[in-house]
Amino acid sequence: MMKKLAVGVVACLGACGAYAQSSVTLYGRIASGLDVVTNVATPNGQSKPVFRFGSNQRGISWWGMTGKEDLGGGLHAVFKLESMFSAGTGQVATPNTLFDRFAYVGLEDDRYGSLWVGRAMSLTDETGWLLDPIGEVSTGIANFAKGRAWGSRTNTVTYNSPTWGGLSFRLQNGFGNVAGNFRSARQLSASAAYSLGNFNAYGVYEEIRDANGKFSGLFSASREYMAGATYQLNAVKLFGGYQALVSSGQDTVADSLNPTASTRSQQEWLGAQYQVDPALMLQAAWFHGNVNHGGGSGNLGVLGASYALSKRTVLYATFGAMFNGRNSNFPVETNDALPLPGHNQQGGFLGMMHYF
Template identity: 70%
Template sequence: MRKAIFLASLFAAGVGAAHAQSSVTLYGRITAGLDFVNNVATTDGRTGNQYRFASNQYGPSWWGLMGTEDLGGGLHAEFKLESSFSSGTGQVGQSLFNRFAYVGLNKDGWGSLWAGQVMSLTDETGYYLDPLGEQSIGIANFAKGRAYGSRSNTVTYNSPKWAGFSFRLQNGFGNEAGNFRGNRQFSGSATYALGGFNAYGVYEELRDPNGKFANPWVSSREYMIGGTYQFSALKFYAGYQALVSSGSDTVASTTNPVAATRSEQEWFGASYQVGPALGIGAGWFHGNANHGGGSGNLAVIGTTYNLSKRTFVYATFGAMFNGKNSNWPVETADSLPLAGHNQQGGYFGMVHTF
């Protein structure tokens, strides 16, 4: 009982401090809808249709806290705590703050330095280069969701912008005794903006517990480059991505049954803002993995309609056209078809931000 009273007192004190600190912000969004996928492989070797609740196909739900403190002389302390969750079950991921959990310093004209868990630079770059905004149907599909999510135990530097150019560097420590490379992460990204043109590039390496690059979609080197061009309400997208593992270290696994060492994709697309409320996007993605990993083509179209500044409805539909040896799913790393079978799917729902 005394422990409960003590914890409640600490919580009340924290809430009071947060309430008095005007720089602390509570924010979030909730995404929910319905989803349909056909030609899903079943355990008896056949296929069936799948109807289900859609909690994160358009994008995850999340909530968070962020704040800054003015330290004087253009220097600011800042923090961010953010957690994704499923609107279908209310459950969070493997940890409470599974997207962001960092503290850092920001200096005017110098950029910012963060320490803690941060979303991956590949995730951010993919969002900007995907005409559908990196939903479960789109740029992440042929990468099997490799860029999704956060990178833990990181130190991240974010540069200021110089004449349209900026860059970011991120190093994630593996914390493996006697093996500095074990589970280590390193990435760098750069952007350049000139008028309606934006160019993006990112490199990331993810190592396995042994410090090896053993799987293109799990522990590998990633290269991605692309650009967008906006002309009035119309915006064009194009890009290229390669995932490369080491030939001598790659082994067959459930995510890589043919021991492929390279997976590539190219894409192009466009988005159009019809009016203040209605937006449309479409894209075409081609992917191919070596060593018999198979090829595929993905077509996707989606739309959003704003009901207010904080609420909109969405609908996205896609079709995956597989080669004879491949079984790429229409939604990223989920509900696989049989090898050589095509698959169609889509989802619709609502998003509210706060």
């Protein structure tokens, strides 16, 4: 029986190999640690600290697979499937969704770029990661935008250009799939990047519409603009950027993220990364944000460090302090453990991330 089973497995592998992609890679990362946040608002109107297990503060854990088939003449067929999960519970990050980061198939050409069809990460998310001195963790560039740039976009067609003389661009359109209303739940974005020696500049525009095709939610259905630059000065990398969110004045409605029905949010930031040696990197940044119509303002200071035990295993620590204005309750970790209005908040997380 064992011999028959072995022969069957070998035959199956041989048959499957005849139809396999030219290359298929399974990969992922997992992050776990500890997290503490002060001055968390409680239901009785008090403020208490929280000390807890940290799964996603440094970045969500994920696993995925990607493949490429050589079609000849510099043309390749490509695919990517990628799913997020929480290391603390082992649960998927998005209920009832298997591949919530990437699920696309496409074509890639050495001369003309690539075209993906399917779910893909937003251009705002990927541009934000390039411009955030802290690495787009839960304490950083996303705080004052309340995570507006984060995440993937569904039903998309994405074009990625090659690089010409240091310049490249990307285009993305997400279909709402509603009969008779092309603008319903539609997403449209474009980004560009330019590199010249140690200098890099980035810009991105994205619009997300609600079910009625309108810009009704400052942090959910709105226009987003982001621009910034980095400069590598020996072991120090300098960062600077600007971000604005704009919704329609006549269509904006109050919601849990925007109780004042504000129509504009903006932030500016400066920061740096210092590569002390091949293993140790230090980070520092200062962010300022302001929301109109009484939405409040605040300042966020962040310090971070990471130490590579190997090419695949990294220890990390990040500490932040949020200084809120009188009407503001921005948290030190994006959209989580909010303080009372006008109260400052501090927090930090540390742990380990492993790539495979």
